[in-house]
Amino acid sequence: MLKELEKKKVFSGYQYRYQHDSQVLKCSMVFTLFLPKLDNKQTIPLIWWLSGLTCDDQNFATKGGFQAYAQANQQAIVIPDTSPRGEGVPDDDAYDLGQGASFYLDASQEPWSQNYLMYTYLSQELPELVKSLIPNFSGQEAIMGHSMGGYGALMLALRQPERFQSVSAFAPITNPSQVEWGKKAFSNYLGDNHHQWQTYDPIYLLDQEKVPPMLITQGTADEFYPNQLTEEAFLSAANQHNHQVTYNKEEAYDHSYYTIASFIGQHLAFHHDHLRDNI
């Protein structure tokens, strides 16, 4: 059952917050959806935003400053939560594991494998539901995110290159197999099978003929850069496979939503260029 928790008018459009019972995640989930006011009878694309560690669907909604651009570009924006939630859902005291830290994959290990199936949730259950809420959906999708969510956006786009027209990320974890955040998450959710790790690591997913165009923004004053947010291996692998990545280092910007707000207009313009109306 879908329940509308909130409806806010913002920049002429409406931003909704919904709750639903997820069959895949076996818990109650919330998500936020912005629908622009239509300029005319055109159809509009759907762009996914995946948030970082500790966030839920509200951080980007309240602090991302995307609505003015999404209204101008006529784009629907959906913001899922960052993990399954609730008392019955396994968790960990650390901020970078369990609730708020799903890494958007399908976990194979106990105690996570019952609920932590975010990859399937974001690929099947939630898209079906969200698309039903966009009366004039064009059929086209793009995806973007921040930090863990920047990783999630790259991973989903590279695993589903036919689904997404374009992908962008702020401060993404491009090579989770090789950094502390990723190694901790992968070993807990996926166990020791490093072949399985590679099926979720963007670097290994670059090894295919055609992938969506990629835009990455990385602030140089980011407190997690370059420790968790390495770029060299990813850019080198992309180059090796002749894939197009626009990688922008932004001087003195940090890991916060202020950086996202400052460049989200550029990211939505990038997606706008790659999304075409199906009329």
Next chain:
Amino acid sequence: MLKELEKKKVFSGYQYRYQHDSQVLKCSMVFTLFLPKLDNKQTIPLIWWLSGLTCDDQNFATKGGFQAYAQANQQAIVIPDTSPRGEGVPDDDAYDLGQGASFYLDASQEPWSQNYLMYTYLSQELPELVKSLIPNFSGQEAIMGHSMGGYGALMLALRQPERFQSVSAFAPITNPSQVEWGKKAFSNYLGDNHHQWQTYDPIYLLDQEKVPPMLITQGTADEFYPNQLTEEAFLSAANQHNHQVTYNKEEAYDHSYYTIASFIGQHLAFHHDHLRDNI
């Protein structure tokens, strides 16, 4: 002693969060200051933002979406806290009295009169400090705010019409003497002397020859409109005294920061039109 708590790059400018010991309020205070990156060697004006009940200096900083416009218009923006703060400062369990609910006046009643001197703080101590942090200050000021802070902006601008070039407000309490929020605050902070109430009520302050131009935005879906946020008596008094008020009712917008973000560009353009560079 001034302490820098935070420095964030946003839309090319820098947003600072400072802490200082207030002599007037007899407690430690924080405030946020946005300084745009200068386009050239021009001087820039200072615009005050006063927040609503329960807020501090961070709500508008993170959710107001003002920085892109302040950068483009070359405006410094300062966001004070909404009251004195700390363990030694009197408080009340209700959200609309005590800490977070100063109403920006100088209290005359116990237990408030020792610390709750926000009017003096915003007129003398804080301006002096803030101006010293703007290397290229033009000498010109404007003021704006939301709800209780919209009231505060109107009240300060009408009491100091020579100081402020313009004033704007979102969902302001225009007539505090006549609504529950204002009557509760005024009776606690000022006692029963209704003559003193009038010196803080914008409606009575309209009775003078020259006041700054005023812009007010009010959402029609605001949960406190019109109960706490009456406009008729204020607009009628302004009209009677031949003062210019632009009053915009915005269909379906509510009391949240989404409304502020949607129209802050319009407000900053209004101030931009009335603030002139002193070069």
